[in-house]
Amino acid sequence: MISACVLVAFIFATFTLSCKKKLENKFLVRVSVEELFLSLSNNSKDEKFLEALSVANDMQRARSESYVTLFGKAFNKVDSKARLAKIFSTIDLRNKINFSSTNEEVLEVLQEQMDQVINKTINILKTRIDHYGIRHQNIQRVDNSENILIELPEVENIESIKKLIETTAKLEFWETYENPEVYQYLNEANKKIREAREKIVEDTAQQMAKEYPLFNILKPMANSNGQLINTPVVGVAHFNDTAKVNQYLQMKKIRSIVPRDLEFHWGVKPYDDNEEFYPLYAIKKTGREGKAPLTGEVVKDVNAQFGRNQARAEVLMSMNAEGAKIWARLTKNNVQKFIAIVLDGYVYSAPRVNQEITGGQSSISGDFTVKEAKELANVLKSGKLPAPVRIIEENL
Numbered sequence: 095m096i097s098a099c100v101l102v103a104f105i106f107a108t109f110t111l112s113c114k115k116k117l118e119n120k121f122l123v124r125v126s127v128e129e130l131f132l133s134l135s136n137n138s139k140d141e142k143f144l145e146a147l148s149v150a151n152d153m154q155r156a157r158s159e160s161y162v163t164l165f166g167k168a169f170n171k172v173d174s175k176a177r178l179a180k181i182f183s184t185i186d187l188r189n190k191i192n193f194s195s196t197n198e199e200v201l202e203v204l205q206e207q208m209d210q211v212i213n214k215t216i217n218i219l220k221t222r223i224d225h226y227g228i229r230h231q232n233i234q235r236v237d238n239s240e241n242i243l244i245e246l247p248e249v250e251n252i253e254s255i256k257k258l259i260e261t262t263a264k265l266e267f268w269e270t271y272e273n274p275e276v277y278q279y280l281n282e283a284n285k286k287i288r289e290a291r292e293k294i295v296e297d298t299a300q301q302m303a304k305e306y307p308l309f310n311i312l313k314p315m316a317n318s319n320g321q322l323i324n325t326p327v328v329g330v331a332h333f334n335d336t337a338k339v340n341q342y343l344q345m346k347k348i349r350s351i352v353p354r355d356l357e358f359h360w361g362v363k364p365y366d367d368n369e370e371f372y373p374l375y376a377i378k379k380t381g382r383e384g385k386a387p388l389t390g391e392v393v394k395d396v397n398a399q400f401g402r403n404q405a406r407a408e409v410l411m412s413m414n415a416e417g418a419k420i421w422a423r424l425t426k427n428n429v430q431k432f433i434a435i436v437l438d439g440y441v442y443s444a445p446r447v448n449q450e451i452t453g454g455q456s457s458i459s460g461d462f463t464v465k466e467a468k469e470l471a472n473v474l475k476s477g478k479l480p481a482p483v484r485i486i487e488e489n490l
Contacts, residue, residue, distance in 0.1 A: 119252065121244040122236070122487035123219075123259060125212055127161040130481040134207060136184045143181050146172045161240050162205045166197065208240065211480040216242060221476040222258050226469070242483070254469060256485060262438050263478040265390025267424065267456075270326035270432045270444060271356055271376035273315045277322055279352045280329070284308045286347040308342055311335040312374065326432045326444045327373040328358075330365045336372060355379045362440035363460050375434055375441045386436075387424055392417025392454075396474040398467035399457075407467035408459035409474065418454025426450035442470075 128147050135143065149168035154161060169178060178200035182191050190203045212235055220233050223246065232245040249255055284306045312329040316322050331339050342348060343358055361373040380387070395412040413421055424433065425447045434444040435458050443458045462470065 118248045119246045119255070120489055121246075121256075121259065121485050123242045123244055123483050124486045125208075125215055125240045125242065126482040126484070127165075127208055127211075127240050130208065130211055131165065131204065133481070134184065134187060134204070135181050136186075138181050140181055142169070142172050142176050158239070160205070160208075160238055162201055162208055165204070166201045169197070212240060212242065214480050215483060218476050218479055219244065219259060222472060223255075225472045225476065226255070226258060228255075241486075258469065258473065260482075260484055261473050261479075262482050263390065263473045263476070264438050265393065265474060265478070266386035266436045267388040267421075268386055268434045268436055269378040269380055269424070269428055270434050271328075271378050272432070273325050273328050273376070274322045276328045276352075276356065276376045277314065279356070280308060280312070280314070282351050283342065283348045286345070286351065287342055290345065290347065308339070312339050313371075326375045326377075326434060327361070327365075328376050329374050330371040331374065332371055333364075336360060339374065359434070359436060359439060359441050362437070362442050373441075375444060377434055377436070377441075388417065388420050390474065390478055392420070393474065396471045398464070398471040400464055400467070407462050407464045408457045409462070409467050409471050411456045411458070411474070413454030413456070415454075418452070421454055421456060422450055422452045437470075437474075 128151060131147065132138070138144075146165060146169040149171060150161060150165040153164045153168060157164060169176065178197045179191055179193050179195040182200055182204070183193055183195075184191075187203065191200055195203075216233055216235065219242070220231065223231055223233070223244075228246055228249065230247050232243070234243055235241070236243050244259065246255065287307045288305065309329075312331045312335070314322070314329050315325055315327050355378055357377045357379050359375050359377050361375060363372075365371045365373045392413045393411045394414045394417075397410050398407055399410050400407045428447045429449060430447065432444045432446050434441050435456075436442070442460045445459070458470065
C-alpha cells in the first residue's frame with residue numbers, strides 16, 4: 095500500500111513536472127536603458143552624452159556587463175574629463191544628484207534607477223500576462239543585467255502575446271490640425287521633393303509622378319469633387335509606402351516649411367476594408383516643451399465596452415480629478431475640432447469634440463473587435479512601462 099506521504103510527494107512531483115513542461119514559449123526581453131537615460135537626462139542634447147550612449151550600445155552587443163557599467167566606460171572613453179552631473183542634475187533627480195556629484199556617484203544613482211525600472215517592468219508584465227488569462231508563468235531578471243526572461247505555456251495567438259510584451263502603453267491626448275490647414279504645406283513639399291530628387295537620382299524620379307512625388311504615394315483626403323475634407327487625416331498611403339512618406343516628411347527642406355508644432359503620426363488601424371492603406375494624422379504639439387497636454391498618468395480606470403451585436407467595442411477611461419479638469423478645458427477649447435488619442439506614437443482614435451466633456455470620461459473607439467478592446471484595456475489598466483522593451487530572442 096502506498097503511504098499518504100508518498101502519494102502526496104508523487105502528486106506534487108507530477109504537478110511540478112507538468113508545469114515545467116507547459117512553459118514552452120520563452121522570450122528574452124531587453125529593457126531599453128538607453129531610453130531610460132535619455133528620459134532621466136530630460137532628453138539632453140549633449141554631444142558627448144549621446145556619443146557615449148552610441149558607444150555603450152555597440153559594447154552591449156559583445157559584452158555581458160550591465161549597461162550602466164558599459165555606459166560608464168563609454169563616457170570615460172569619449173571624454174575622461176567630462177562630468178555626468180552636468181547631464182543628470184535634473185529636477186527629477188535633484189535629491190540624488192547635484193553639480194558636485196562625481197561620475198561614480200552618478201553611475202550608482204543610475205544603477206539604482208535601472209534596478210527600479212526593471213523590477214517595475216517585471217511587475218507590469220506579470221500583471222498584463224495574468225490579466226490576459228495565462229496563470230502559469232515565469233518572469234525574472236537575468237543576473238544583474240537589463241534582460242528579462244519570460245517563460246509561458248503554449249498559447250494560441252503568440253503574436254498577441256509578443257505585442258502585449260512590447261507595448262509601452264504611453265498614452266497621450268493631442269490637439270490636431272485639420273486637413274485643409276496642412277494641405278498647403280504638403281503641396282509645397284511636393285515641389286521641394288521634386289527638386290531634391292531631380293538633383294540626386296534622375297532614374298528614381300522617372301518612376302514617380304513628376305509633378306507630385308509626395309501625393310503619388312500619400313493620397314490627399316478629398317471628396318469626389320476634389321474638395322478637401324475636414325478631418326485630422328491628411329492622407330492615406332499603402333503600407334509599402336509609409337516608410338517613404340516618413341522619409342520625405344523628415345527632410346530638412348520639408349521640416350523648414352511646416353509649422354514647428356505640426357507632427358505626423360500614422361493611424362494604428364487600416365483605413366480601407368482590404369487593410370492595405372493607413373491614415374496619416376496631423377498632430378498639433380502645443381503642450382509645454384512639446385509634451386502632451388494630457389497623458390495616461392491621469393487615467394484611474396479602464397474598461398472595454400461592447401456594442402449590442404458584440405462585434406465592435408470601445409475602451410472607456412475614467413480620469414482622476416486633475417485629469418478631469420484638464421480634459422474639460424481641452425474639450426472646451428476644441429469644440430467642433432478633433433482630439434487625437436495616441437498610444438506609443440500611433441493614433442488609435444481622433445473623435446470630433448461636440449461639447450465640453452466634464453467628469454473625466456473618455457473613450458477610444460477605433461473599430462476594435464471585442465478581443466482587441468479587451469487587450470487594449472488590459473495594457474492600459476496594467477500601466478505604462480517605465481522604459482521601452484523589445485524581444486531580442488525567442489524560443490531559447
